[in-house]
Amino acid sequence: MSILISIENLLSGKMVEGPRMEFKEGWNPVPIMRSICAFANDFENEGSGYIIIGVEEKDGKPIRPVKGFDPNAFERVQKELLNHCNNILPSYFPRLSLEEIDGKHVLVIWVPAGNARPYKVPDDVLAKHKTYNYRIRQYSSSIVPNPEQEEELVQLTSKIPFDDRVNIHFGLEELDMGLMREHLQKTGSKLFRESATMSVEELAQQMNLCHGAEEHRFPKNVGLLMFSPRPEKFFPEARIEVVLFPKGLAGKTFTEKVFTGPIQKQLTDALSFLKTNVVKEKVVKIPGQAEAKRFYNYPFEAIEEALANAVYHRNYELREPIEVRVLPDCVEILSYNGVDPSLKQRDFDQGRVRPRRYRNRRIGEFLKELDLTEGKGTGIPAMQWELGKNGSLRALFDSDEPERRHFVTEIRIHPEFGDQVSNQVSNQVSNQVVQQLSPEQQAVLEFTLTPQKRKEILEECLGLKNQTANFKRHLEPLLDAQLLALTLPDKPNSQHQKYVTTEKGKTFLAKQNEL
Secondary structure (H helix, E strand, C coil): CCCCCCHHHHHHCCCCCHHHEEEECCCCHHHHHHHHHHHHHCCCCCCCEEEEECCCEECCEECCCCCCCCHHHHHHHHHHHHHHHCCCECCCCCEEEEEEECCEEEEEEEECCCCCCCCEEECCCCCCCCCEEECEEECCEEECCCHHHHHHHHHHHHCCCHHHCECCCCCHHHCCHHHHHHHHHHHCCCHHHHHHHCCHHHHHHHCCCEECCCCCCEEEHHHHHHCCCCHHHCCCCCCEEEEECCCCCCCCCCEEEEECCCHHHHHHHHHHHHHHHCCCEEEECCCCCCCCEEEECCCHHHHHHHHHHHHHHCCCCCCCCEEEEECCCEEEEEEECCCCCCCCHHHHHHCCCCCCCCCCHHHHHHHHHCCCCCCCCCHHHHHHHHHHHHCCCCCEEECCCCCCCEEEEEEECCCCCCCHHHHHHHHHHHHHHHHCCCHHHHHHHHHCCCCECHHHHHHHHCCCCCCHHHHHHHCHHHHHCCCEEECCCCCCCCCCCCEEECHHHHHHHHHHHHC
């Protein structure tokens, strides 16, 4: 069978993150079987893993042109792999594909996350006396879990992510051949050509969209969500609602647009609507400069990342749509229910967001293959980067702690952009913040006339603990009012990050000193 993306895209690392790939110069069953077991256990619900044989690597990156795999050895390796996979407990069988690149062949072992985890594998499948251990992925290695990790892995037995579960209430006739082939065409998979003579059931098997005995195969939820024309038939309220409130939530007038169909189509259609009807560009001519200043009320890339994250991470078991509210001064994206319990509000406040485990691993795979979402843990930093590049304020996040009923991403309008209403709202917010500055915040502005780290500001300047609550109370309002700025705005999580008083902040201090 063929993989679901082109081998070129796989090796590029753009669609599949490095930790989910492993490169081998040649066929060596001992380490390869350990990695197959680790990928099948999918300890962090990241989705499929790929082992590419015939490729040398350096620092985790493939060396091009590839070394190559002898296609004449394919049948022999396939038989050996089958025998070794029978040694996995319980049995697990990955999928093989012979791919062509750089004028040579490589062997790709596609390892979808298993439905019968946890799996054990012999430490040495070639040894006469075999010792079995669980294996999990840690960064780019396949390791034996420690006792705590092993206990957690065993507990995952009954926790298959919702999108990868079999739905026994519907049949494979609900899947649409055209939608499946359209995806393969967009991702450049050679399976697109091969599927021309396949049945829906055969293609669903190849794409890992179904499960069960030959006489009773049922679709997985991800298949019904992404490759059925009407997913709302199976999952009520599985849609995106975009509502424009020109006079704010208190106003009586609003415009609503509802997007239905396969969730990837909902996403692209909603983004197209927002790009056409909401995102606006402004060009400002600067005296004495040949090049004009260009910026947007909302950078499209930030909205794209935020909405893609909502589609990726929402709970499709709940009967609640994704809501996009376009207000005079911001765009809010609301999804249900809350984020994973492993993530805390302070993680979002500090910009250090790395999900412990994903709710929808297969949806994430497919969206990454379509280049609609970023790799692991990069979505929020990418969003903040785009906002910073545009000169916009940082995005705000509300995880609704402790109830965790929903998650809100707020993208605020560019301070210098928009009609009079938007500018008045933005200016009012800034003026109110300035008027309400506490003595502690004024002390911070004095202290950060030279760049200082967060810890130094809170502990040395204010005599407080370096805690999120203190950061939100004393520093965040200064950042929002643009009185304080990051020294490394494109690297919010950098250990070298510092905070410095802006020109606006210096002007404020000068006025205070005159009083």
